[in-house]
Amino acid sequence: MLSDVLRDQPFERFSIEEFVDQHRNYRLELDPRFPFAVRLYSHSAFRNAMQHTWHERLEIYVPLTGPGRFRIGDRIVNFSGGDIIVVDNLKLHGLVDYTGRSQKSAVITFMPDLICSPGSYPCDSMYLLPFFTRATDVDRVLRPRDPMWVPVDTALAKVVECYLGTQPPVCQAGCKAYLLEVLYGLARHFGIAEAQPGEFTMRMHQSLQFGRLHEYLRENCSEPITVSMAASIAGMRRGTFTRFFKKATGTTFLNYLTRLRLANAYRLLVQTNRSIADIATSLGFADQCYFDRRFRRQYGTTPRRVRSEAQLSKLSGESF
Numbered sequence: 001m002l003s004d005v006l007r008d009q010p011f012e013r014f015s016i017e018e019f020v021d022q023h024r025n026y027r028l029e030l031d032p033r034f035p036f037a038v039r040l041y042s043h044s045a046f047r048n049a050m051q052h053t054w055h056e057r058l059e060i061y062v063p064l065t066g067p068g069r070f071r072i073g074d075r076i077v078n079f080s081g082g083d084i085i086v087v088d089n090l091k092l093h094g095l096v097d098y099t100g101r102s103q104k105s106a107v108i109t110f111m112p113d114l115i116c117s118p119g120s121y122p123c124d125s126m127y128l129l130p131f132f133t134r135a136t137d138v139d140r141v142l143r144p145r146d147p148m149w150v151p152v153d154t155a156l157a158k159v160v161e162c163y164l165g166t167q168p169p170v171c172q173a174g175c176k177a178y179l180l181e182v183l184y185g186l187a188r189h190f191g192i193a194e195a196q197p198g199e200f201t202m203r204m205h206q207s208l209q210f211g212r213l214h215e216y217l218r219e220n221c222s223e224p225i226t227v228s229m230a231a232s233i234a235g236m237r238r239g240t241f242t243r244f245f246k247k248a249t250g251t252t253f254l255n256y257l258t259r260l261r262l263a264n265a266y267r268l269l270v271q272t273n274r275s276i277a278d279i280a281t282s283l284g285f286a287d288q289c290y291f292d293r294r295f296r297r298q299y300g301t302t303p304r305r306v307r308s309e310a311q312l313s314k315l316s317g318e319s320f
Contacts, residue, residue, distance in 0.1 A: 002106065002157040003064055003082065006040065009164065011104050014041040016053070022264040023217050024092060026053035028109065034172045035111035036179070038163045043095065043103035052094040052263075058131050059087040060108040060182070062156065068098035074251055077139050084152060086130045086140035086186060091251075092259065106160060114176065115183065127183040130190050140190065148189035155181035221260060222284045227253050261285070262298050269303055270310040276303045 020026050030037055035057075052071060061070065066080035073091035081100075087093055112131075116124040130140060142149050155178050162174035213234045217225070230253050231241035245253045261283045268279045277288055280303075285291035295303050 002062060002153050002160060005157045005161050006064065006104075006106060009040055011040045011042040014043050014105075017267075020053050022267065023214060023221065023260045024053045024263050025214060026055045028055070028057065030057070030109075030111060035114050036163075036172075036175055037109050038160050039107040039109070041105050041107065043098050043105065052092045054090055054092050057089060057109045057111055058128070059089055060156075061085040061087055062106045062108075063098070064104045064106065065100045065102050066098075067100065068103070069096040070094070071096050072139075075139065077141055079141065080143070082144045082149075082153070084142040084149070084156070084186075086142075088140070089131070092256075106156075108156070108159060108179070108182075110179070115180070126187055127180060130183065130186040140186075142186065142189055146189060148185050152182055152185035152189070155179075155185060217257070217260065221257075221264065222282055224284065225257060258294060259298065262295055265291075265295065265303065266299065266306060269306045276307065279303075 016026060019028055028037065062082070062084050063070075063079050064081055066083070068079050070077045070079055070085060070093070072088050072093045076096060077085060079085060112128055115127050142152055144153075158178040159175055159182060162171050162178060165171070213230060216233050227242065228238050230245075231238045234241055234244075236244060242253070245256070251259075265279050265283055265285075268274060269276070272279075274282075280288055280291040285294075292303060299306070
């Protein structure tokens with residue numbers, strides 16, 4: 001079992017902010033010759049306010065204990081220890097809360113090209129369908145009570161054991177072989193083995209279009225950006241873009257843009273001494289009251305309180 005393999009392994013404190021840009025894109029550098037990684041995290045000092053991110057890498061999240069809640073877009077997934085969560089990587093996602101004596105998790109992340117690239121055989125795309133084929137009302141979670149959990153958990157244990165215990169290129173060959181077992185088991189469990197490979201190609205194309213828009217938002221987040229402008233940047237008609245964006249991210253473009261701006265505001269409140277009014281204005285919030293309401297709705301606290309807590313942490317010498 002995966003939990004047995006990880007029993008004596010060291011876990012790093014979950015702290016990723018240095019790798020997350022102002023638009024919540026989490027950039028983890030992977031070896032381009034083998035774009036795959038396993039991360040073991042401890043969430044004992046967990047703060048959920050700034051942890052929700054998106055990225056182009058595919059991700060499998062496995063909480064070792066529980067209970068807890070994991071957000072993917074606008075959906076909340078309740079989890080227990082041992083659950084295997086297939087993450088919708090383009091949607092803002094991350095922990096909401098995590099309780100219990102030991103809040104630890106394993107994250108397996110990789111680029112799609114490791115499994116299926118443009119030159120691959122059509123059958124290879126089937127391995128990635130758990131990530132790229134999604135019913136809007138179904139959470140991609142494999143639980144210990146499910147028939148496929150044991151073979152998938154066993155294969156995950158082999159992936160992690162190989163990743164931690166051997167040297168390249170042996171570990172790379174082993175990791176990929178056992179990862180394919182994991183993905184095959186997930187595809188069988190979710191009953192999508194007969195889905196069309198074209199869905200994989202479509203989702204990959206959507207990912208590229210989303211990335212183009214992200215690059216624009218990176219430079220122009222505080223500027224007025226309409227849905228029509230965003231559609232044009234992504235190379236789509238407005239109606240097509242609206243449907244695509246909702247499906248890809250789990251929310252509307254304007255709501256997504258507001259969340260990105262608020263996430264940037266939170267970062268500036270913690271890391272700088274700029275006034276709250278200046279931060280709000282610089283991010284496109286002309287109405288201070290509206291900014292305060294949206295901030296409180298997203299984070300459950302006020303900008304003033306975030307600033308005060310950050311200042312107290314700095315004075316006490318703690319890392320915020």
